[in-house]
Amino acid sequence: MRMGIAEALRKAIHDEMERDKSVFCIGEDIGIPGGYGGAFTVTLGLEKDFRERIIDTPISEAGIFGAACGAAIMGMRPIADVQYGDFLFCAMDQVVDQIAKLRYMSGGKLKVPVVMRAPVGVTGRGAQHSQNLESYFMSCPGIKIVAPATAYDAAGLLKSAVRDDDPVLMFEHKLLYGSKGIRAESGSIDASSDIPEDDYTVPIGRGIIRREGQDITVIGSLLMMHFSLQASQMLEGVGISCEVIDPRTLWPLDLELILGSVKKTGRVVIVEESPKQGGVGAEIGMQIAENIPDYLLAPVTRVAAPNTPAPFSPTLEKLYVPQPERIADTIKRLIEEY
Amino acid sequence: MAYEGIITRIGKEKLTEMLRRMLEIRGFEEKIRFLFLEGEMPGTIHQYIGMEACAVGVCSVLEKGDVIASTHRPHGHAIARGLSMDAMMGELYGRATGCCMGKGGSMHMGDLSKGMLPAIAIVGGNIPVVTGMALAFKLRNERRVAVSFFGDGASNEGAFHEGLNMAAVTKAPAVFVCENNLYGASTSIKRALKIENIADRALSYGIRGDIADGMNVLDVYEHAKEAVDRARSAEGPTLLELKTFRLCGHSRRDPNNYMSDEEKEEWKNKDPLPYFENILKNNEIFTGEEIADIKQSVERSVEKAIEFGKGSPEPDPADIRKGLYVTMEVPE
Ligand SMILES: Cc1ncc(C[n+]2csc(CCOP(=O)(O)OP(=O)(O)O)c2C)c(N)n1
Ligand SMILES: [Mg+2]
Numbered sequence: 001m002r003m004g005i006a007e008a009l010r011k012a013i014h015d016e017m018e019r020d021k022s023v024f025c026i027g028e029d030i031g032i033p034g035g036y037g038g039a040f041t042v043t044l045g046l047e048k049d050f051r052e053r054i055i056d057t058p059i060s061e062a063g064i065f066g067a068a069c070g071a072a073i074m075g076m077r078p079i080a081d082v083q084y085g086d087f088l089f090c091a092m093d094q095v096v097d098q099i100a101k102l103r104y105m106s107g108g109k110l111k112v113p114v115v116m117r118a119p120v121g122v123t124g125r126g127a128q129h130s131q132n133l134e135s136y137f138m139s140c141p142g143i144k145i146v147a148p149a150t151a152y153d154a155a156g157l158l159k160s161a162v163r164d165d166d167p168v169l170m171f172e173h174k175l176l177y178g179s180k181g182i183r184a185e186s187g188s189i190d191a192s193s194d195i196p197e198d199d200y201t202v203p204i205g206r207g208i209i210r211r212e213g214q215d216i217t218v219i220g221s222l223l224m225m226h227f228s229l230q231a232s233q234m235l236e237g238v239g240i241s242c243e244v245i246d247p248r249t250l251w252p253l254d255l256e257l258i259l260g261s262v263k264k265t266g267r268v269v270i271v272e273e274s275p276k277q278g279g280v281g282a283e284i285g286m287q288i289a290e291n292i293p294d295y296l297l298a299p300v301t302r303v304a305a306p307n308t309p310a311p312f313s314p315t316l317e318k319l320y321v322p323q324p325e326r327i328a329d330t331i332k333r334l335i336e337e338y
Numbered sequence: 339m340a341y342e343g344i345i346t347r348i349g350k351e352k353l354t355e356m357l358r359r360m361l362e363i364r365g366f367e368e369k370i371r372f373l374f375l376e377g378e379m380p381g382t383i384h385q386y387i388g389m390e391a392c393a394v395g396v397c398s399v400l401e402k403g404d405v406i407a408s409t410h411r412p413h414g415h416a417i418a419r420g421l422s423m424d425a426m427m428g429e430l431y432g433r434a435t436g437c438c439m440g441k442g443g444s445m446h447m448g449d450l451s452k453g454m455l456p457a458i459a460i461v462g463g464n465i466p467v468v469t470g471m472a473l474a475f476k477l478r479n480e481r482r483v484a485v486s487f488f489g490d491g492a493s494n495e496g497a498f499h500e501g502l503n504m505a506a507v508t509k510a511p512a513v514f515v516c517e518n519n520l521y522g523a524s525t526s527i528k529r530a531l532k533i534e535n536i537a538d539r540a541l542s543y544g545i546r547g548d549i550a551d552g553m554n555v556l557d558v559y560e561h562a563k564e565a566v567d568r569a570r571s572a573e574g575p576t577l578l579e580l581k582t583f584r585l586c587g588h589s590r591r592d593p594n595n596y597m598s599d600e601e602k603e604e605w606k607n608k609d610p611l612p613y614f615e616n617i618l619k620n621n622e623i624f625t626g627e628e629i630a631d632i633k634q635s636v637e638r639s640v641e642k643a644i645e646f647g648k649g650s651p652e653p654d655p656a657d658i659r660k661g662l663y664v665t666m667e668v669p670e
Contacts, residue, residue, distance in 0.1 A: 028525065034595035035524030058494035058530035059461050059522050087460065090495065124381045126443040128459045182591040186377075277669075307669060308662050312443030313432030314380045315652045 004178020004192045008151035009042045009117075011195060012158040013079060017050050019199075020077060023162055024053035026064055027081040027117075031056050039083035040119055040172075041179045061090035065116065069099045072114045077162055084125075085118035085133045085171065099167045100142030114168075115161045121174040121223060122273060122310045122321050123185060130310035132274035134221075137169055138251050138283055144204055145250040147171040149225040151178070152193035153248055156202025164204060171250075173222040189226050207254035209261065213243035216331055217261040219284060220271035221247050224322065228271050231327035240335055250280060258284065259292050266297035267334055271327055276304035298338035303330050344556050345621050348398075353623055354632075356398050356555055357614060360390040361636045363414045364611055366423055367586070369640050370413075370430060375591065379430055383444050386414030388553075388585030391610035392517050393418035395550075395558025395580075396485060399566050403482040405453050405471050407464035410589075412447040412457035415487055419454045421447070423639060427647030435650040439657065461522075462488060462495030465514065469501045472510035472575070483569045485513045491522020493536050502577065506543040511569040513562070516579045517552060523588045524596040537579035545575050552582030553608040556617065585609060 003011065017023045029035050030043040031054035037044025047054040057064050061082055068080035082088055088095060099112050122130040137145055144166055148154035154172065161168035176191035210225060211232055220228040225246040232242035243261050247253060262268045268288055270281035281302035289300050303322045310320055345353065367387045373379040386393065389411075397406065397418035408415040416426055421437055429436030430444055437449045438456055448456035455471075458464040468486035475482040492498055493516055505512045516536045520527050533539075540547025546568070550561035558580055565576035583605035587594055594602065618624045624632075659668040 029523045032524040032526075032529075032596050034597075036592075056525060056529055058525075059491040060494045060496070062496050063494075090460065090462075090497075124443075126381070126446050126459070127441075128445065129382075182593065306658055308659060311441045311653075311658055312381065312429075312438075312446070313440035313653050315432065316440065316655070316658050319655055319658060 001195055001197070002192055003151050003195045005148070005151045005154045005172060006041045006177040006179045008155040008193065008195050009158055009172070010044065010046065012155035013043065014046060014049065015199065016159060016162045017046070017053060020162070022075060023077045023079065024055060025079045025081070026055040026057060026068055028057055028059055028083055030054055030081065036183055038081060039183070040174065040177045041181070041183050042117070061087050062094050065091035065094035066098065068114045068116070069094055069102070069112055072112045073102065073110055077113055077115070079115040079117065079162065081117035083119070084129045085120040086128055086131045088118055088133060096140050100140050104142060111165050112167050113165050115158070116167065116169045118169065118171055119174050120171050122305070122317060123174045123187065124314060124317065126312040127309035132272070134171055134250055135274060135279045135283070138280060142167065143251065144168045145171070146204060146248060147221040147250055148248060149176065149222050149246050150191050150193050151195060153202050155195055156200055157204065157248065159199070160201045160204050163201070168204065171222065175223055176226070189223065191226070202248065205249050205252050205254060207245055207247040207249065207257040209243060209257070210246050211242065211244040213241035213265065215241045215265055215335055216267040216269060217243045217245060217265045218269050218271065218327070218331065219245045219247060219258065221250065222273070224271040224273050227322065227324045228327055230324035231331060234324060234328045235331060238332070240331065242331065253284065253287065255287055255291070259288065262288050263292055263295045266295055267338065269301045269303060269327070269331055269334065271303045271322055273321055274305055275307045276302055277307045279304055298334050301330060301334055303327050341556055341617050341621060344560060345623065348559065350623055352398065353618065356394050357618060357629070358632055358636060359394045359418050360555065360611055360614065361633055362423065362639065363390045363393065363417045365636045365640045366417060366426070366643070367413060369644065371586070373644070380432055381443050382590050384411040384589045385586045386411055388605065388609065389517060389519060389582045390414060391555035391558050391614065392515070392552045392580045392582055393487070395555045396515055396562040398559055399563040400453070400483070400485065402453065403480070404485065405450070405455060405482070406485045406487060407455040407468050408448065408457040408487050409461070409464065409489065409492070410445045410457070410459040412445065415457070416447045416454060419452060421449050421452050421454060423643035424646040425449065427643040428650045431647040431650065432653070433647060433650035434653045434657070435646070439661070440653045441661065462492040462497035464488065465492070465497050465501030466504065468512050468514070469505040469508070469510050472505060472512035472569070473508055475511055476508070481570050483511050483513060483566050485515060485566070487515050487517060489522060490516060490518040490520065490527050490536055491525070491530065493539065494530055502543045502545065502575070505575040506545045509572065509574045511572065512575040513565045513569055514575060514577045515562070516577065517582055518579050519582045519584050521584065521588070521597070526596070535579060537577055540577040545577060547577045547579070549579045549581065552580030553610045553613060555610060555614050583608070
């Protein structure tokens, strides 16, 4: 059945809760009758089938992630979420110092199978509701990070995350959810997929080639994957053939796929919605530069937001987020120069 | 006659200003709600309809040098603190004339030069900051007060606990105003709290807790005055709980389906505006016609602000990289 990301995640969570009684959801406004089903409708209506296991909390992010950590250590499989990724900072100690490190500190004797869900994206709300937090957590050993750009991947990765014995942080994009009704987002992009009725998973740690090409590799996740595809389509007309890679998992990176593609094309542009400083592109780019320097025909190149917080003004916001045109221009320039 | 004492104490001039500010908040919010639903206004909004008495009652007792801090729901606080509706409208439209030059938007409304920190949209986030502002006043022996506005929901954040306790032990001249509107987004306070009065939490910090009727601006004024006076006289912080209600959705197009019709009806009958207007009429401060005149004048100011906002120039593209560091440009 055709589903958007919000709907596909809802089905995946439902399936997992049905399959495994140790799975439960914990978060703010996730199962209030007459409410929203979380900030973007992902858990809408799940409380009807699983009242006990949809835990609506006070506004207490440190509490939510700390409780998820404790429950996981004791054998449960919590799915904890924040309404906006930005609020992960309120829970940072629990996520970074507890969830990510307890297993290591125990000498590998315990495990913390928590799933954490966080919406990201610069979407008309100003600096404190817009951050793309991937790079903060990519610098934190102990957590796996997934970032699905399609409904198929979202559901498949959610299931893998729940079944994984390590902590998994899933970033979801506000403009890709396909949330409906009062929670619909303006400027949304269709990320829906045909979701099989039967159980399936998408493996953590495996990227995917979204479009094959010869001249240059373009790497982007979430919204930037869609914008990279759009840029590639624009460039088709001028005879530039782009290979678009969607990493899907940001930690661990699918280096085999990424390096394989760059070996073939010799050029790479990494696109990210967050500031360039210390970003996702810095890590991916350095992996390429370190591992296959001899294959590079052009400098490893990044398209990113400026090194500032997100501005509110829609005019400035549009300049802040890499648009397909900006991505295409960068690619074109790179091909012309090298 | 009811309220005669306090009415005399406050005086007609201040009462006029209080009524006008409350009407401005209501007029402003109703207008932008419409613009937002029409799709003309960008972003998201959290509105203050029904809670006007809280911001106006508290801000009416403040002096020029005092500072307030607000939340994701800041329009009411901003108007009550005396920000111009023009600059606010400019901000809502994301224009260069906005009170934050278009960088902040609805959730970060504020202007420190007017005594209002740009609003902090992280629930509970402003509480320790207010403790720090108050501490600065204390360390410099200034008779200024810092006021934090936050919701019932915010009182469950760790920042609330740390901010209040620290204000208590440092005896910071702060007032913590909890606008208890019975909901944090869709979550009823009954699901999030096992006590009835948030003011009771003051006990655990060893500070003063107090409760006022947040639908009655005169009651808010009286209780706020005591709390602010105490803070100013170095008698320590107060946790002041205002019992109030949103007569609008939590955000955007929220239809409040998680509230019962009876509850909505019950609170609609306590609407702070007609309530205050009646007190003023009964005490012969204003006639009905005079109030109608004020309403008309407020409506014109709101219309003018919309024109100003809409007609204002867009920020310059180069503005993206301005205003981040004091001492350097944004590095590429
Ligand atoms: C740390 C944090 N968590 C969650 C949110 C999302 N959120 C925005 S407003 C809100 C409800 C706040 O309730 P309350 O403090 O009672 O204030 P009210 O909205 O009722 O004025 C929530 C959960 C947020 N902005 N910040
Ligand atoms: Mg509230």
